[in-house]
Amino acid sequence: MANRLIPLVILLIVVIVLVVIGFIAYSIIQEVSDKTKSKMEKRNVMFTKDGMKVGVRQVGEEDILVNMWNHTSFPAYKSRLWDMTGSASGSASGEGRAEQRKG
Template identity: 50%
Template sequence: MAKNSLFPIIVLFTVIGILALIGFVVYSIVQDISNKTKANMEKKNIKFSKDGMKVSMKEVNDEDYKDQTQSVLVNVWNHSSFPGYKSKLWNNGATPEDKKVKKR
């Protein structure tokens, strides 16, 4: 009789163990996929929180930001012209002979 009452308990624990193992494997796979997806989305500056999805700006270092800004300003300065501007401090490439010719 003892063998008859132990057999269902052994089968029950075996089935519960198998289900627990399957559940653990599924849980670990879901967590791995979730972590990879989260890392991939954070590369694209999208974050998920309790409040919902948040899209943020890409982080740029202060020095890189200043370099980019200065580069744009230098390019604008180099490619611009001021046709009506005459400097009182320098002659804008005109030689003294050119000034004499213009005065006549």
């Protein structure tokens, strides 16, 4: 009778060890996931069921507009007020293109 119970006890021990290892792995994965999610949310990156949302913080519309204006060029436009090509020959003050647009 004891010969029949030994394989059953060994099987139960192996199953219990595998369950404990699986639970430990699952808890570690959940902990890392929660920490990563909280760190990413601090940087305005949120994970949802639909995907990932990235927020832009502390950037005003005026800053974006000025940045875009300073990095644009109008190849076919000739202004009577300033030279948009960036050459210093048409400019009275000799300043660069971005400096002239600021006012």
